[in-house]
Amino acid sequence: MVRIGAHVSSSKSIDLVFDRGIEIGAETVQFFLSSPRSWAWKERSDNEKELFQKKREKTGIYPVVVHSSYLFNLASADKNLREKSIKGVINELKMCEELKIDYYVIHAGKAKGQDEKEALKNIIESMKKVFSEVELINTTFLYETLAGQKGEIGKTTDELAVLMEPFSDKNIGICVDTCHIYSAGYKINEEEGFYRYKKELEEKIGLEKVKVIHCNDSKTPFNSRKDRHEHIGEGSIGYMGFELFLNDEYFKNLPFILETPKSGNWDIINIERLRNLIKSAPVAQ
Numbered sequence: 324m325v326r327i328g329a330h331v332s333s334s335k336s337i338d339l340v341f342d343r344g345i346e347i348g349a350e351t352v353q354f355f356l357s358s359p360r361s362w363a364w365k366e367r368s369d370n371e372k373e374l375f376q377k378k379r380e381k382t383g384i385y386p387v388v389v390h391s392s393y394l395f396n397l398a399s400a401d402k403n404l405r406e407k408s409i410k411g412v413i414n415e416l417k418m419c420e421e422l423k424i425d426y427y428v429i430h431a432g433k434a435k436g437q438d439e440k441e442a443l444k445n446i447i448e449s450m451k452k453v454f455s456e457v458e459l460i461n462t463t464f465l466y467e468t469l470a471g472q473k474g475e476i477g478k479t480t481d482e483l484a485v486l487m488e489p490f491s492d493k494n495i496g497i498c499v500d501t502c503h504i505y506s507a508g509y510k511i512n513e514e515e516g517f518y519r520y521k522k523e524l525e526e527k528i529g530l531e532k533v534k535v536i537h538c539n540d541s542k543t544p545f546n547s548r549k550d551r552h553e554h555i556g557e558g559s560i561g562y563m564g565f566e567l568f569l570n571d572e573y574f575k576n577l578p579f580i581l582e583t584p585k586s587g588n589w590d591i592i593n594i595e596r597l598r599n600l601i602k603s604a605p606v607a608q
């Protein structure tokens with residue numbers, strides 16, 4: 324069975340992510356540990372952490388994914404911002420370990436005018452510092468595939484392979500975002516492009532390192548280098564791209580998490596649209 328879910332709000336108390344997941348019929352959820360556009364760190368009470376585990380068990384929602392803050396830039400040329408980002412990632416990862424979060428997804432960083440080689444080097448140096456402070460046992464750290472807007476690093480499989488190479492002994496992997504890869508120039512809504520992309524992952528990173536699918540259609544055209552999510556089937560990717568992922572021998576075993584615009588009951592509609600694209604196994608004669 325393909326596990327489908329969505330990014331849900333963690334406001335007020337983190338245990339509410341499970342209530343919010345159940346409300347929309349999610350089998351897996353993703354959330355932020357603190358406001359993604361604020362540097363403020365929120366401590367959680369023991370009671371809140373306990374409630375989180377209880378509801379997780381009761382609902383059976385799995386896997387549980389945390390998305391990092393949007394403010395972090397591990398590639399930054401600004402040493403202050405880089406140090407702040409490293410500290411932020413360490414804080415979040417320590418909390419993930421404590422909460423036994425399955426996956427932690429991060430945007431590796433933005434070059435912002437820097438030479439991209441330099442930006443890649445900065446991310447690797449930053450991650451060495453992170454891993455010197457946090458040992459990952461419960462949580463797997465995932466770099467997200469990015470669209471490449473504003474010098475984002477992680478827009479190609481080659482870049483991701485470089486970022487992962489020094490940490491092959493760690494709990495580390497990749498989160499594939501359908502909107503981002505399509506915007507970055509991978510034509511995953513046609514069979515040929517889809518299988519070419521899959522092969523590239525296989526050869527350069529290893530399919531087993533791909534752990535989560537962010538399932539979003541794209542508001543902008545193919546290869547636009549823009550990161551604008553759209554409801555399933557309403558964007559430039561269209562149903563075909565999702566059908567290929569949902570029915571693929573490898574990808575169908577991964578959690579599919581929606582990060583589509585939040586309004587009305589769109590999460591419910593999008594989950595339904597994805598479920599309808601799953602082909603049932605042929606009945607044996």
Ligand SMILES: [Zn+2]
Pocket residue numbers: 390428429430467
């Ligand atoms: Zn993301």
